[in-house]
Amino acid sequence: MTSAQASPPEALRNAVIRLAGYSQDGIQSIGAFLAQLAGSTAQDVMTYMTIPSTISGGPSIFQVHLGSGKVLHPGDEADTLVAFYQDSYDNHLKSLREGGICFYDSDQVKELNTDREIIHIGVPFTSAAIEAIGGSAKDRGKNIFVLGMLCAVYKLDKEKLTAIISRKFGGKKEDILRNALLAFDAGYAWPVHDINHMPFAPGENEEANRLSTDGNTMLSLGLIAGGVRFGAGYPITPWSSIMELLRSELPKYGGMFIQAEDELAAVAIAIGAAYSGHLAITGSSGPGLSLKSEAIGYACMAEIPLIVVNIQRGGPSTGLPTSVEQSDLMQAIYGSHGDAPRVVLAPRDVQDCFYTAIEACRIAREYSTPVIILSDQAISSRIEAFPEPDLEKHWMEPTLDLSDRGADFKPYPLGKITRHSPPGARSTEGKYPVVTGLEHDEWGHPSSNPINHESMSAKRREKLIQLANSLPAPDFFGDEQGDLLFVGWGSTYGPIKEATDQLRAAGHKVGSLHLRHIHPLRNGLGDIFHRYTHILVPEMNDPGIYGHGQLATLLRSVTCNPNIRSLNKIQGITFRVKEIVDGALKTLAL
Amino acid sequence: MSTTPPAEPLTKKALRADHPTWCPACGDFAVLASFFNVVEKLQIPHEKIVCVAGIGCSSRFPYFVNTHGIHFIHGRALPLATGISLSRPDLHVFVFGGDGDGYSIGGNHLTHAARKNVNLSYVIMDNYVYGLTKNQTSPTTPIGRKSKTDPRGAMDRPINPMTQLVATGATFVARTHAAQVKHMNEMFERAILHPGFAVVETLSECTMFYPGAFDSGNPRKGGAFDLVDETTQDLTSTAEALKLAEDNSPGKFGVYYENKLPTKNENEWAWVKDAQSKSPDLSGKDLLRKRFASMR
Ligand SMILES: Cc1ncc(C[n+]2csc(CCOP(=O)(O)OP(=O)(O)O)c2C)c(N)n1
Ligand code: SF4
Secondary structure, eight states: OOOOOOOOSSOBSEEEEEEEEEGGGTHHHHHHHHHHHHHHTTOEEEEEEEOOSSSSOOEEEEEEEEESSOOOSSOSSEEEEEEOSHHHHHHHGGGEEEEEEEEEETTTOOOOOOSSOOEEEEEOHHHHHHHHHOTTOOSTTHHHHHHHHHHHHTTOOHHHHHHHHHHHHHTSOHHHHHHHHHHHHHHHHSOOGGGOOOOBOOOOOOOSSEEEEEHHHHHHHHHHHTTOOEEEEOOOTTTHHHHHHHHHHGGGGTOEEEEOSSHHHHHHHHHHHHHTTSOEEEEEOHHHHHHHHHHHHHHHHHTOOEEEEEEEOBOSTTOBTTSOOOOOHHHHHHOSSSOOOOEEEOOOSHHHHHHHHHHHHHHHHHHTOEEEEEEEHHHHHOEEEEEOOOHHHHOOOOOOOOOOBOTTOOSSOTTSOOOOOOTTOOBTTSOOOEEESSOBOTTSOBOOOHHHHHHHHHHHHHHHHHHHHHOOOOEEEEOSSEEEEEEEEGGGHHHHHHHHHHHHHTTOOEEEEEESEEESOOTTHHHHHTTEEEEEEEESSOOTTTTOOHHHHHHHHHHOOTTEEEEEOOSSSOOOHHHHHHHHHHHHTO | OOOOOOSSOOOHHHHBOSOOOSOTTOTHHHHHHHHHHHHHHHTOOGGGEEEEEOSSSGGGGGGGBSSEEEEOOTTOHHHHHHHHHHHOTTSEEEEEEEHIIIIIITHHHHHHHHHHTOSEEEEEEEOSSBTTTTSBOOTTOOTTOOOSSOTTOOOSOOOOHHHHHHHHTOSEEEEEETTOHHHHHHHHHHHHHSSSEEEEEEEOOOTTTSTTTTGGGOGGGTOOOOBOOTTTOOTTOHHHHHHHHHSOSSOOBEEEEEOOOOOHHHHHHHHHHHHHHTSTTOOHHHHHHHHHHTTO
């Protein structure tokens, strides 16, 4: 064992803890407990996990980045590694920074000699947990034992953590909670000698009422706050947790969510509910979005307000079902036959999932259009802490407008945004509308008149232009002009922001723009781009045969700016800050 | 919400919309006329009716009726109607479509709408051919019949719609013939009054591409209109219904199966009521706040 040394004397402000084991060992729940604790102690947190795409078990990691200030990414390198098995130890030791600490289960792992300076601490997680609980509860509880140990090592708030554990296990059988607390205390009391002095600094985040949860949960709750009460879906990873949550939550709010026989039925059911006067949602991940595309085109044509969620994963085809990618952008914007304009939004982090969902609801209603929310696997499952949303400001009460429609009612008026008359609403002059995917005139009658098709296409296009004119300025930070501008979308937000800070600290003039409204894009981006020598778009997709990632391709076509380049990564994992910094330095050297 | 009752009793005339674009003497005209008859008879308020359709000649139906209508994409009318019916249990939802739309591209949805027992009435205008796309083989085209996609005659065995419909578990299954308007009226009326998924298979001749397809079921053309004998038939028996269905074209006409089972609409709304009764005093906003509190 390398002796413990060089522990930082002052309190830690940041710690990246990587737990490596098998998914059945409950390592995700250690991570989730730590994350929840961070949220409730005003410390900041971001987690990152990999799950095997096999069902029962398999290697899995959970990484928690705790911070006393704002945490923007799950951490490039681990300060602490907890290894449960030999293979987790062998495979993850390299993720530990020089001088980091490795706790390993000495019942399972044989320590290796490395030439790196690493503090090795063997603790018999398995046998100590069994001993603490007593009897035959084999293996159960070793995760909570480790949690207790980490609590002691980092001087985390023991009282709050115990309360969180009690809340989690409280509803279950009595001895489950008792065993958990026994394991926790045993871990807490385990003499981890020398490193027993790594106090974690209290949080700086002032806000009270901080929540900690994952992106899919916040997206679902945002949809509810935005007024969605009906929807339908078909299971696919990583979308499923949204449908599961909505299925059990919506009835409480007077709505329902239906499990359909496939994605084609799911989107059709949602369009049926939307046509009936409710704001409805459907969703999926990559392959399911493809199946929905004919119906999404219908919703564009028939001008149905509809929310379509796509939690992107690695593609094409069934691709990398449990890994992250941002390669459905073009499919979201253009994926239908014909010219079928729709709106595409992308949340940047867990908290933003909530607000993006509400924004999607507002736009769908106001512009009577489908809105696609492009989230991704990384945000969907990672946990972050953030202030509780103010519902006084954001709650939208759903309404069903069944008022009479008079003689002047036209479902598809040129020059105005479509407002449908849902079934149940009386037409006082006796003519009832037919909502249709055939090209139609202002009254909804099928019409193949060539001029009519042109003006109706313009009507559908113009409303998105109108939306573009009303969009707020995108998130911006850094230098207003200079050497390089990052343009990002979706979950790359955190690492890009951190990279911007690092580059600026090193003396480069760097700005960063993060887009939530991907389609339509806000006006005037070209003018902003002109203030920089280079524009770099870090995105998790392939540069393709023309050499640019999907957003970069779009931005180049919109602004004709040849200085736009993409920085692509498709390894199924998110960008490290260092990768973005290196990419920027390479671009700056061009 | 307007509930003003109409001053005049509802009439067939008020139900008429655009003039149908079907070919002269197309069997679908009879289905339209029969629908007018039954809606007038049952005095269903027009604003409460939704006509839903996929794509095909027969699926043009919603344009020809003066009620709320939605003309969707090929094969997906049933799930669309499922969304309407479940989210708006106050409406009368009718689905119209052809054999291609319903048995081929939308075949899977039929099973699931039936299995869920969604409360709606589904009329399949079966003409044994693809009409709108001009004479290709359909899932009900008999072996040997020549079409543009089977120039030497259809090779694949046709499905037996009645066997299929009974097997889906639909809670009301009937068959009728476009040349028998009185019988059709009766089948439609019973389908509308049935709580749950009611489907009526209607032999509806395509005079353009498959004239004479159903002459064998038409006494005026030398055929026989053979009725199900409801005095001896147990309508709640799937086995008996399947037995009836063995004798396919033209086979027997009438109700093959009828059974009252809980509908998806009832089950889902019972859950909603129950879920809401757990916290009757909380507004939606409060409920969400409560949820937030559990995430701290
Ligand atoms: C996805 C898709 N595939 C194919 C078509 C072309 N199409 C339109 S109607 C039709 C078949 C119609 O046959 P049927 O449902 O029997 O109705 P009919 O016209 O005979 O009443 C087909 C294949 C389409 N509109 N959409
Ligand atoms: S093609 Fe056949 S099904 Fe279509 S309208 Fe003409 S007769 Fe009727």
